[in-house]
Amino acid sequence: MAGYKVRAAESGDCEEIIRMIQELAEYEKLSDQVKNTAEGLRRDGFEEPSPLFRCLVAEAEDEQKRAEGPRLVGYALSHYIYSTWEGRSLYLEDLYVMPSYRGKGIGSKLLTATAEMCLSLGCARLQLSVLDWNQPAISFYQSRGGRNLSDEEGWRIIRFLPEDLRRMISKNAERDGDPGLL
Amino acid sequence: MAGYKVRAAESGDCEEIIRMIQELAEYEKLSDQVKNTAEGLRRDGFEEPSPLFRCLVAEAEDEQKRAEGPRLVGYALSHYIYSTWEGRSLYLEDLYVMPSYRGKGIGSKLLTATAEMCLSLGCARLQLSVLDWNQPAISFYQSRGGRNLSDEEGWRIIRFLPEDLRRMISKNAERDGDPGLL
Numbered sequence: 001m002a003g004y005k006v007r008a009a010e011s012g013d014c015e016e017i018i019r020m021i022q023e024l025a026e027y028e029k030l031s032d033q034v035k036n037t038a039e040g041l042r043r044d045g046f047e048e049p050s051p052l053f054r055c056l057v058a059e060a061e062d063e064q065k066r067a068e069g070p071r072l073v074g075y076a077l078s079h080y081i082y083s084t085w086e087g088r089s090l091y092l093e094d095l096y097v098m099p100s101y102r103g104k105g106i107g108s109k110l111l112t113a114t115a116e117m118c119l120s121l122g123c124a125r126l127q128l129s130v131l132d133w134n135q136p137a138i139s140f141y142q143s144r145g146g147r148n149l150s151d152e153e154g155w156r157i158i159r160f161l162p163e164d165l166r167r168m169i170s171k172n173a174e175r176d177g178d179p180g181l182l
Numbered sequence: 183m184a185g186y187k188v189r190a191a192e193s194g195d196c197e198e199i200i201r202m203i204q205e206l207a208e209y210e211k212l213s214d215q216v217k218n219t220a221e222g223l224r225r226d227g228f229e230e231p232s233p234l235f236r237c238l239v240a241e242a243e244d245e246q247k248r249a250e251g252p253r254l255v256g257y258a259l260s261h262y263i264y265s266t267w268e269g270r271s272l273y274l275e276d277l278y279v280m281p282s283y284r285g286k287g288i289g290s291k292l293l294t295a296t297a298e299m300c301l302s303l304g305c306a307r308l309q310l311s312v313l314d315w316n317q318p319a320i321s322f323y324q325s326r327g328g329r330n331l332s333d334e335e336g337w338r339i340i341r342f343l344p345e346d347l348r349r350m351i352s353k354n355a356e357r358d359g360d361p362g363l364l
Contacts, residue, residue, distance in 0.1 A: 050232030112354040115347040132336035145346035154314035156332035164327035165297040172294040
């Protein structure tokens with residue numbers, strides 16, 4: 001990983017981070033779902049009194065590398081979650097290294113730095129989700145000690161979008177015969 | 183749901199909430215994993231400058247019901263998550279109604295109140311996990327509009343425990359020949 005260092009992201013990195021978020025979504029074949037912007041990242045991660053996430057970035061160390069390619073070539077974005085059983089925990093939302101910079105240990109360095117942050121914040125665990133067809137990612141995490149909870153314990157993810165929530169609320173109000181529920 | 187109202191939890195509710203957390207873990211056959219305490223809940227949810235979670239509770243409305251059984255008979259505990267694609271979102275960590283109080287619409291009322299909170303906080307989605315053998319829970323959420331992302335998109339959950347993180351960090355340091363990684 002000579003030539004690339006991992007450091008905490010700063011507000012000025014958000015343009016490059018959103019570029020990589022878009023690249024990762026394209027790899028996951030879900031790029032139409034990206035609604036966020038550099039401005040949104042700045043507001044949520046750097047201007048909120050309690051930032052909604054923490055981000056680490058991998059940066060080219062010397063001027064020559066920066067002239068040849070992008071300044072930032074990877075990122076790891078995580079946020080707190082809360083386990084009712086164990087308390088404060090950390091969730092790794094995204095870990096990404098640009099394809100032409102893979103195989104240099106940059107992903108390992110980002111994950112290890114996230115692991116260190118997780119422990120130093122007193123978190124009970126580090127958790128993340130992967131797509132079942134993304135075997136390189138599954139192998140990457142499992143070879144570093146990650147436990148596949150979907151296989152071991154049978155967890156499945158359910159999501160409600162805003163339109164689902166509005167539908168649920170209005171159906172519940174109908175059932176109660178009470179349009180102003182709360 | 184006559185006789186039970188849903189309201190925001192208060193610091194003084196934590197003893198009853200931890201009792202119900204323990205009951206839910208027993209139902210999920212994972213009760214040995216509960217390390218949290220009423221004191222931990224108070225600190226993390228009510229004394230932190232940025233509380234790590236939000237909790238709604240279902241409470242017996244009249245004195246007679248409170249004399250007959252517990253004051254609190256259900257809870258819904260959620261926390262912020264962050265989607266790099268869509269920004270601030272809400273995660274429903276636990277939704278629980280005591281077995282003898284089911285079938286009265288209390289679970290629906292807790293979920294609907296969480297849905298309203300989710301929208302009023304400007305969250306992009308409400309998300310949760312269920313165990314694959316817990317068909318009543320899967321049906322409950324799906325009948326209210328929840329989408330099963332593990333089936334639809336193939337998401338799987340990976341977890342690292344602190345011992346896994348320490349192992350990863352020390353292995354990475356060996357590989358780098360650098361015991362002081364950061």
